[in-house]
Amino acid sequence: MQDAAHRPETASELPPPLNADEEVLMRSLSRVIYALPRALDADMAREQRLPLIEYQALMNLSEAPGRQSRMSDLATACEMSLSGMTSVVQRLEGQGFVRRVKCPRDGRAWNAVLTDAGLARLEEAWPTHLASIRRHFLDHLAGLDLHALGVALRDVAT
Amino acid sequence: MQDAAHRPETASELPPPLNADEEVLMRSLSRVIYALPRALDADMAREQRLPLIEYQALMNLSEAPGRQSRMSDLATACEMSLSGMTSVVQRLEGQGFVRRVKCPRDGRAWNAVLTDAGLARLEEAWPTHLASIRRHFLDHLAGLDLHALGVALRDVAT
Numbered sequence: 001m002q003d004a005a006h007r008p009e010t011a012s013e014l015p016p017p018l019n020a021d022e023e024v025l026m027r028s029l030s031r032v033i034y035a036l037p038r039a040l041d042a043d044m045a046r047e048q049r050l051p052l053i054e055y056q057a058l059m060n061l062s063e064a065p066g067r068q069s070r071m072s073d074l075a076t077a078c079e080m081s082l083s084g085m086t087s088v089v090q091r092l093e094g095q096g097f098v099r100r101v102k103c104p105r106d107g108r109a110w111n112a113v114l115t116d117a118g119l120a121r122l123e124e125a126w127p128t129h130l131a132s133i134r135r136h137f138l139d140h141l142a143g144l145d146l147h148a149l150g151v152a153l154r155d156v157a158t
Numbered sequence: 159m160q161d162a163a164h165r166p167e168t169a170s171e172l173p174p175p176l177n178a179d180e181e182v183l184m185r186s187l188s189r190v191i192y193a194l195p196r197a198l199d200a201d202m203a204r205e206q207r208l209p210l211i212e213y214q215a216l217m218n219l220s221e222a223p224g225r226q227s228r229m230s231d232l233a234t235a236c237e238m239s240l241s242g243m244t245s246v247v248q249r250l251e252g253q254g255f256v257r258r259v260k261c262p263r264d265g266r267a268w269n270a271v272l273t274d275a276g277l278a279r280l281e282e283a284w285p286t287h288l289a290s291i292r293r294h295f296l297d298h299l300a301g302l303d304l305h306a307l308g309v310a311l312r313d314v315a316t
Binding site for chain 2: 014015016017018021022024025026027028029030031032033034035036037038039040079127130131133134136137138140141143144145146147148149150151152153154155156157158
């Protein structure tokens with residue numbers, strides 16, 4: 001217990017306070033966390049009548065092997081709860097963009113499968129989403145090292 | 159209508175597709191938007207028994223003139239709905255960290271006021287939040303130009 005590192009409540013245990021650049025960055029971050037998803041969703045709803053979360057579900061399925069995914073995996077990929085994802089997939093199913101089938105490896109689980117109509121809907125909506133992420137996000141980052149930034153952010157909160 | 163820029167459905171109207179660096183960045187972004195707030199909230203809940211949103215409300219009030227803010231302004235600052243913010247402030251009021259008073263300039267509106275106990279709670283919780291944003295976010299960005307990044311992100315989705 002002589003070691004300062006093990007004494008609680010000492011100044012040495014406080015992390016260094018934010019410097020000016022870190023302070024600006026942390027304040028800007030709420031634009032990314034809250035305002036950006038709202039702006040992307042508003043564009044998709046207005047121009048495509050397709051909420052961002054439904055677009056994200058279609059996109060994830062299009063990239064999955066056999067264009068299908070267990071509901072729980074799809075929920076994780078879309079950063080949603082399983083019950084939230086179930087509602088999203090039910091809406092997509094009602095529009096003919098997704099089918100649900102029993103999971104071949106686990107009879108109690110369901111897979112969501114992207115239909116041809118769902119793939120066509122995704123392709124139709126993609127230019128809107130692309131323009132939206134360029135306008136609301138990527139255009140603001142002109143001149144920055146996007147490679148380094150992308151690699152750095154990949155491990156955030158792991 | 160001779161102008162190609164005004165003809166719809168032409169290739170020239172499609173925004174350029176994402177390059178490899180932009181693709182990685184957009185995939186990493188979901189870590190920031192979804193995983194980071196969850197990680198910060200989990201740290202605050204575990205180490206401080208103070209949900210991140212309550213911490214953010216106390217922090218915003220501490221920086222407001224007279225340590226008070228109209229409920230609607232506080233909701234906007236915390237990126238919440240007014241009804242959501244009302245619930246948060248009611249919980250903080252129940253713990254003695256916030257008082258609600260009639261807004262002196264608008265008798266129909268309410269101001270939230272940070273109490274001395276609320277300020278002390280904020281100061282107690284601050285080291286946890288600081289360590290948390292360093293560990294989950296800032297430490298990952300070592301070597302990047304944080305000044306340029308912070309300035310760039312400030313205008314995202316405006």
